[in-house]
Amino acid sequence: MGMNVSSGGGASEPEVMVDINTTPLIDVMLVLLIMLIITIPIQMHAVKMNLPVGNPPPPAVQPEVVQIDIDFDGAMTWNGTPVPDQETLERRFAQVAAEPEQAEIHLRPNRLAPYKDVAEVMAAAQREGATKIGLIGNEQYMQ
Numbered sequence: 001m002g003m004n005v006s007s008g009g010g011a012s013e014p015e016v017m018v019d020i021n022t023t024p025l026i027d028v029m030l031v032l033l034i035m036l037i038i039t040i041p042i043q044m045h046a047v048k049m050n051l052p053v054g055n056p057p058p059p060a061v062q063p064e065v066v067q068i069d070i071d072f073d074g075a076m077t078w079n080g081t082p083v084p085d086q087e088t089l090e091r092r093f094a095q096v097a098a099e100p101e102q103a104e105i106h107l108r109p110n111r112l113a114p115y116k117d118v119a120e121v122m123a124a125a126q127r128e129g130a131t132k133i134g135l136i137g138n139e140q141y142m143q
Contacts, residue, residue, distance in 0.1 A: 061101075063101065063102075063103060063132075064103035064104070065104050066079060066092075066103045066105045067079055067106045067136075068083075068105060068106070068107050068108070069108050069110070070107070070108070070110060070113045070121065071113065072110045072113055074113070074114065074117045076089065076121065078092055086120070086124065089121065090124050090127070090128055093125050093127075093128035093129075093130045094128045094129070097128050097129035097130045097131075098129075102131060102132050105130055105132060105133040105134070106134060106136045107121060107122065107134065107135050107136070108137040109135070109137070111140045
């Protein structure tokens with residue numbers, strides 16, 4: 001049998017405890033374990049989807065495409081024809097929106113075109129009800 005003998009420094013000094021207190025570490029580990037147990041069943045749920053098989057058939061009629069170019073100075077063209085002002089552009093958007101099958105609007109701004117001009121064209125299309133609009137020529141901005 002062994003016994004604990006103090007090393008001379010007097011009876012008034014407490015003995016230094018050199019063991020680490022593992023109680024807080026065990027508490028943290030148990031909390032993390034409980035969180036893991038609670039979240040695992042949520043991750044195991046799956047959503048079954050019926051995806052189409054094969055390629056979809058091509059559309060019967062190819063949609064009409066309207067190409068709007070915006071130059072670096074804000075000048076616009078509608079299928080190669082210059083658009084003199086904003087009112088003319090809005091009238092043309094209204095004609096496109098009024099059709100039963102809307103034409104696709106391809107907006108192609110120049111790399112140096114101000115964002116303000118591009119935003120005005122997109123806002124005008126939205127105001128007039130044109131819904132099929134997309135930006136093309138984005139590869140010029142990759143460099």
